[in-house]
Amino acid sequence: MTSLVADRDTGTRHADRLRQALEADIVTGVFKPGERLDEQRLADRFGVSRTPLREALAQLAANGLVTLQPRRGAFVVSLTFQEIVERFEMMAALEGMCGALAARRLDEADRAALVASLEECRHEAAEGDSDSYYHANEAFHQIIYRAARNAFLAEQTRQLQTRLQPYRRLQLRAGRRVATSFAEHERIVAAILAGDAGTAERELREHVLIQGDRLRDFFASLAHAG
Incomplete structure (x- = not known):
């Protein structure tokens, strides 16, 4: 049980760090409004599995920075x-x-x-x-x-x-x-x-x-x- 909790906490920390990195890239224009965020490329870039990456994208969606579209993926919100x-x-x-x-x-x-x-x-x-x-x-x-x-x-x-x-x-x-x-x-x-x-x-x-x-x-x- 302790191991499961530790693994979950570690995964949450990974997702939080990914979210912060992606937030900075979106806000500073590295990713453009309307751009699709390719999960595999991002996983390769950060050296992580898709699980913490998807959690990070879900957090970004909750914050209104991306939209998650079924069968299409995550897209940067177009805010002027x-x-x-x-x-x-x-x-x-x-x-x-x-x-x-x-x-x-x-x-x-x-x-x-x-x-x-x-x-x-x-x-x-x-x-x-x-x-x-x-x-x-x-x-x-x-x-x-x-x-x-x-x-x-x-x-x-x-x-x-x-x-x-x-x-x-x-x-x-x-x-x-x-x-x-x-x-x-x-x-x-x-x-x-x-x-x-x-x-x-x-x-x-x-x-x-x-x-x-x-x-x-x-x-x-x-x-x-x-």
Whole structure:
């Protein structure tokens, strides 16, 4: 039984790594919108069997980056840059609402969790690894969703957060974005702890909208490099 669990955990880690690699290739244009992702070629490229690869493709489909078509395979979703920016605009509105409600409804458990999460973000920002910071950042936002005490709003926000994961991860690699992001986190937490709903909403909206702007800059730098 222990061996089966270990094998399953190993397979999940392989699938997660494959997903992250494929996410980066899709977001940066290595794979073009509408392009078919050939399973055998990808398996050969990464030196894996098709099982973790198919799991990775299923995760990408859940995130809205690919579509899985019966008997045809996986295809990259055709999202324009404008459509991506529009999703960031909606994300900003939803997160702002979560921040405003969290400022009004924060209980002691969520207060402690938020402060601890901010310290974890501080640690990861100091380390300077954007991917490690991304995971701490994701947990930080999840605490705010929960603290809003609105299950439907939290569900909708998490769904869009999942769809934007690769883009939010990627924009953290641009310039000094990690340090700037953490400074924004500090202002967000200060507003929520103070019970200032208006400031919390504004800070969270601007925090996410900046992500869209930074993403635009990142894509522009890729195009220039190419």
